[in-house]
Amino acid sequence: MNMQNIKLWTAVVTPLLDNGAVDFESLTKVVNEQIEAQNGLLILGSTGEALNLSLPIRKTIIEHVVKMKPAMPIMVGIGGNLLEEQKEWMTYLSTLPVHSYLLVTPHYAKPGAKGQHDWFKALMDHSTRPCMLYNVPGRTGIAMATEAVTRLNTHKNFWAIKEASGSVEKFKEYLAAAGGKQVFCGDDALMPDFAMAGSAGLVSVASNAWPKETNLYVQQCLTKTFDAKELWTKAANSLFVASNPVPVKRLMFERGTIHTPRMAAPLTHEDMSSAAPVMEAQEQVTRWYNSQKGA
Numbered sequence: 001m002n003m004q005n006i007k008l009w010t011a012v013v014t015p016l017l018d019n020g021a022v023d024f025e026s027l028t029k030v031v032n033e034q035i036e037a038q039n040g041l042l043i044l045g046s047t048g049e050a051l052n053l054s055l056p057i058r059k060t061i062i063e064h065v066v067k068m069k070p071a072m073p074i075m076v077g078i079g080g081n082l083l084e085e086q087k088e089w090m091t092y093l094s095t096l097p098v099h100s101y102l103l104v105t106p107h108y109a110k111p112g113a114k115g116q117h118d119w120f121k122a123l124m125d126h127s128t129r130p131c132m133l134y135n136v137p138g139r140t141g142i143a144m145a146t147e148a149v150t151r152l153n154t155h156k157n158f159w160a161i162k163e164a165s166g167s168v169e170k171f172k173e174y175l176a177a178a179g180g181k182q183v184f185c186g187d188d189a190l191m192p193d194f195a196m197a198g199s200a201g202l203v204s205v206a207s208n209a210w211p212k213e214t215n216l217y218v219q220q221c222l223t224k225t226f227d228a229k230e231l232w233t234k235a236a237n238s239l240f241v242a243s244n245p246v247p248v249k250r251l252m253f254e255r256g257t258i259h260t261p262r263m264a265a266p267l268t269h270e271d272m273s274s275a276a277p278v279m280e281a282q283e284q285v286t287r288w289y290n291s292q293k294g295a
Helices: 024-038 056-065 083-093 113-126 146-152 168-178 187-195 211-222 229-238 248-253 275-295
Strands: 008-012 039-042 074-078 102-104 130-134 158-163 183-184 202-205
Touching: 008 146, 008 211, 024 039, 024 102, 039 056, 056 083, 056 275, 074 113, 083 113, 083 275, 102 183, 113 130, 113 146, 113 187, 158 168, 168 183, 168 187, 183 187, 183 202, 187 202, 187 211, 187 229, 202 211, 202 248, 229 275, 248 275
Parallel strands: 008 039, 008 202, 039 074, 074 102, 102 130, 130 158, 158 183
Antiparallel strands: none
16 A cells, blocks of 8 residues: 555554563464554654663564565664664664655754754654654753754655654644644544544554554544544543553553553553553544444
8 A cells, every 4th residue: 555545544553462572472463453443553652662672672573574564564662862873773674665764853852953963854854764753852851943844845855754743733833844744643633633633644553453444543533523622532532541542552451453552661561550541542543433433
């Protein structure tokens, strides 16, 4: 499928075994569920658990997914705050059949507009794939500068933006700065509002647990036929009662999709004491999806 036609990208979790090793059996299951739902695959999304995995482990993960020869396009996260390391990671990825990269604002350093411009430009200059720029100030400590985006929007490898600030007004600013390039919602709960403002689609956590359900949610938001905002807002927010991806892994474990809810340190599943919020959300989303199929 053409990457440009993908409206939902799933930021795929990394299932782990109790000993901390990658659970490749569960990873295969998760990826196959996304393929069946026709969702794009974002592997090693850059601001969550992927940063807590070593380079050799990250390589085994992407190589495993690539060997599956999925029918859906693959995007890979590029994130950190050491430019040369990210360029080396990108050089390695260029040898694999992946389709695009997610480039996040540098972590912790909090560069200004010029520093961000230089960071993104260096990576896009080095890239052989289209790039999605990622704004997530809650994780990185600083918002992506619209001035940097405006200066970069004609770069040959600037493809799209993932906007996860939680603000519709900020989304509109990035849409204006993008120069006609696509801007994706990065907050599951805000997809209805972002769609009304011109979002091209969603980069999702929720679709790990609800692949087909979230796909339908996005379709309805984009076609302005969605009418279950309160339900989906509550369900999506349940996946952030602890640091992402702790809640969604807990839900996937409770459902039997993955073998354990284990996280890579410093994240831990023990920071979520009860599965009740996500299990309630599971029930509500399932009921909604079944009602839509019968409509």
